[in-house]
Amino acid sequence: PTTIVVFYRDLRIADHRPLANAAARGRVVPLYVAEDPARAWAHGAASRWWLREALLDLQQRLAALGAPLLLRRGNRIDTILMLARETGAKTVVWHRRYEPDLAKEDAELVEALKEAGIAAEISDGYLLFEPDTIRTGAGTPFRVFTPFSRACLSAPTPTPPIAAPKKLESVSGPASDPLEALKLVPSRAVWPEKLASAWSVGEVSARKTLDHFLKQGLDDYAEARDRPDLAGTSRLSPYLHYGEISPRQVWHAVLAHKAAGAGAQNSLHRFQLEVLWREFSWHLLHQFPLLPEKPLNPSFTNFPWLEDDEAALLAWQKGQTGYPIVDAGMRQLWQTGWMHNRVRMIVASFLIKHLLISWQKGEAWFWDTLVDADLGANAASWQWVAGCGADAAPYFRIFNPILQGQKFDPDGAYVRRYVPELSRLDDKFLHQPWTAPASDLAKAGIVLGKNYPKPIVEHGFARKRALRALALSKGE
Numbered sequence: 001p002t003t004i005v006v007f008y009r010d011l012r013i014a015d016h017r018p019l020a021n022a023a024a025r026g027r028v029v030p031l032y033v034a035e036d037p038a039r040a041w042a043h044g045a046a047s048r049w050w051l052r053e054a055l056l057d058l059q060q061r062l063a064a065l066g067a068p069l070l071l072r073r074g075n076r077i078d079t080i081l082m083l084a085r086e087t088g089a090k091t092v093v094w095h096r097r098y099e100p101d102l103a104k105e106d107a108e109l110v111e112a113l114k115e116a117g118i119a120a121e122i123s124d125g126y127l128l129f130e131p132d133t134i135r136t137g138a139g140t141p142f143r144v145f146t147p148f149s150r151a152c153l154s155a156p157t158p159t160p161p162i163a164a165p166k167k168l169e170s171v172s173g174p175a176s177d178p179l180e181a182l183k184l185v186p187s188r189a190v191w192p193e194k195l196a197s198a199w200s201v202g203e204v205s206a207r208k209t210l211d212h213f214l215k216q217g218l219d220d221y222a223e224a225r226d227r228p229d230l231a232g233t234s235r236l237s238p239y240l241h242y243g244e245i246s247p248r249q250v251w252h253a254v255l256a257h258k259a260a261g262a263g264a265q266n267s268l269h270r271f272q273l274e275v276l277w278r279e280f281s282w283h284l285l286h287q288f289p290l291l292p293e294k295p296l297n298p299s300f301t302n303f304p305w306l307e308d309d310e311a312a313l314l315a316w317q318k319g320q321t322g323y324p325i326v327d328a329g330m331r332q333l334w335q336t337g338w339m340h341n342r343v344r345m346i347v348a349s350f351l352i353k354h355l356l357i358s359w360q361k362g363e364a365w366f367w368d369t370l371v372d373a374d375l376g377a378n379a380a381s382w383q384w385v386a387g388c389g390a391d392a393a394p395y396f397r398i399f400n401p402i403l404q405g406q407k408f409d410p411d412g413a414y415v416r417r418y419v420p421e422l423s424r425l426d427d428k429f430l431h432q433p434w435t436a437p438a439s440d441l442a443k444a445g446i447v448l449g450k451n452y453p454k455p456i457v458e459h460g461f462a463r464k465r466a467l468r469a470l471a472l473s474k475g476e
Ligand code: FAD
Pocket: 225, 233, 234, 235, 236, 237, 238, 240, 241, 274, 275, 276, 277, 278, 279, 281, 339, 340, 341, 342, 344, 345, 348, 366, 370, 372, 373, 374, 375, 377, 378, 379, 381, 382, 385
């Protein structure tokens, strides 16, 4: 029998249950259907670059096993039905999808296949825990992270990853659309080169990234994870997002590390918690389909954002706010498609609270520029920083970008790397160059307002303005 395996964000061959089941059964037709570019939250520009590279990698890996990947454009359901007719496939298999519109599309696909007399088989695999299996004692979904994480940690351990098939039997006949037809080229011409020098995409690179982190990073994770100047985190996020590695592979690798008695237990636990934030975000999205668009806390619906401050938004996007840690983060994002988590929190807080620009505008910029842009994690994190999400940081807690810089980039290595115009400034002034004496600025070759901006807004003023806006939104 012939089975169609529909790939989506599971661009790997190891720990891929749909592929393994299809291979065990007989002939395999691997398929990737391009997304509808008109859909809300269609891939952003950096994501298109990553996806193209990941598909190239998957194509090679599947071809080497004996069953080339077919790329097709067009309506997903029609495309799959047509391919089933072309190949005589009697079963279609895929991994469950959780974006609200895609979950709906998959339910429609199941119906359409049933009508055509074709079996549908859906596996879990994008998450460690299915959204409906992690519930409070009262049977409701969690809205607070800590008890959610405890429930996950005491739930049955996710099943161990399964091996990649050694060989695939293919079907002759069906032709693939060329990869170019999927139009995955980012709109910005400068990007592909920059992103390619920052990342190596694909399943083997994902595994290498994990192995490197297990050897070099995990044991110090608890201390180093908040330091953007150190390589203290795994950088697995884009690989996890595209499924070049599965969360089960990551989870079980950490459990094995733990069982071997390696590493400080608090670091291992801390890392597990971060992986569970990913789960929490997707569980929230499953529970609140409007999470990417609407504040969960309705009292934020009428927040007095300064919506038309285009100049401030642009200064933030380009890393020209005059606050070095903010600018370093935004430039890291622009240059590499990724930003350290601590700095994501700082720049998000700066946009929302210092510039009073709505979190949705920041979310949209991240969506377009992150290689790990992820509907669940991005939406949940922006709402968390804005203070309007589930279990959010309270709005009135406003990060001071100077103190954050001094604390988490104490030697200024991160700022110097991404804001080279400040590289010769003394450590003392690095996170607040406007306080440096004229002689220090001159020595470092800095002319504020000329080759590095003056602060776009004064911190004390911005803080008070943000608190006033919060009071206004509450009708106080
Ligand atoms: P590690 O620290 O090594 O963590 C391991 C994995 O756990 C990550 O790869 C990721 O899958 C998951 N993870 C860690 N922290 C979080 C978190 N806070 N929320 C959800 N999952 C987490 N992450 C994305 O994957 N995509 C996004 O679009 C995204 N947008 C964000 C927007 C904002 C405003 C903020 C504050 C955070 C956002 N994050 C997002 C979460 C986090 O910043 C990244 O997952 C992390 O920086 C990725 O780096 P890493 O793989 O080295 O993380």
